[in-house]
Amino acid sequence: MKTPGVKDCATVVGYNMLSGVTNTYSTFFFINLEEWAKRKKPEEQYNAIKDHISKGLRGIPDAIGFAFPPPAIPGIGTSGGVTFILEDRAGKDIPFLTENVNKFMEAARKRPELTSVSTTFLPSVPQIFMDVTGTRCSSRASTSPDVYKTLQVFLGSGFVNYFNRFGRQWQVYVQAEGDYRTKSEAVGQFYVRNNEGQTGPPLGAHRRHATSRGRSSPCGTTCTGPPRSTPPPPRGSARPRP
Numbered sequence: 001m002k003t004p005g006v007k008d009c010a011t012v013v014g015y016n017m018l019s020g021v022t023n024t025y026s027t028f029f030f031i032n033l034e035e036w037a038k039r040k041k042p043e044e045q046y047n048a049i050k051d052h053i054s055k056g057l058r059g060i061p062d063a064i065g066f067a068f069p070p071p072a073i074p075g076i077g078t079s080g081g082v083t084f085i086l087e088d089r090a091g092k093d094i095p096f097l098t099e100n101v102n103k104f105m106e107a108a109r110k111r112p113e114l115t116s117v118s119t120t121f122l123p124s125v126p127q128i129f130m131d132v133t134g135t136r137c138s139s140r141a142s143t144s145p146d147v148y149k150t151l152q153v154f155l156g157s158g159f160v161n162y163f164n165r166f167g168r169q170w171q172v173y174v175q176a177e178g179d180y181r182t183k184s185e186a187v188g189q190f191y192v193r194n195n196e197g198q199t200g201p202p203l204g205a206h207r208r209h210a211t212s213r214g215r216s217s218p219c220g221t222t223c224t225g226p227p228r229s230t231p232p233p234p235r236g237s238a239r240p241r242p
Contacts (some may be wrong), residue, residue, distance in 0.1 A: 003052050005044035008030045019120040032065075066116070098123040128184050150192050155181045 009031045016026040026122060033039065033049065050067045057065030087103055088097045101121050108117045152158055153174055160172040180186050191199045 003049055003056075005034050005039045005049045007034045016120060021120075025125070064118075066118075068116075094123050146192050146194075147149065150190050151187070154190050155187075 009029045011027060011029055013027045014024060015022050015028070017028045031053070033046070034044070039045060043052070050069070052066070053067040057063070057067070078235075086097075086101060088100075101119060101123075105117060105119055108114055111117075149158070154176040157173045157175040160174060163170055163172065175217075176186075180189065188202050191202055194200050
């Protein structure tokens, strides 16, 4: 909102518009500009606004961000293109796919008809692996599904039911506050009721966890390349073979 010429914006959190993947670390903004007649200064013109926003996004550590105009007709425009799927037919590991994605991207950026070629393939997203020990759960009469459900509700969210009010139907979800689900250590504060309805020890007694890095999602990634001229540009993606 500090960019000259910007009127307001709408935020969508948890969705990658380029790859169509729902996750916890993506977001995009719909930015509305001031009326054209009011934007007299050079820094309030469209290209200057776009460059200013892109520069600010590039300054965010460990993030990839850029500004681009949406097409007037969905699927048609300089921000659109086609999709190219790069598959690992040999069934090798993520480093092998990553190496070939980088080679593909390097070659695509050398094409004169392409510009701003990028990919949403992220091979090194921080992840947490959690191992729920079944014997410990059984000894306390708490089943593994109960543990998984508790983790789902507190770390993510859980659907409860629907109810009617004010002539509309509403949904009820339960979820922990953000401060209690941003770190893996918070799992030690979660409790599970056993088969007798009693609250057992915290989940810290049922699990071990380890940090690792892996791909962003199993459905792949997308590389976009708007054209410099009239011909439609290729757009590509790298998708690991299931």
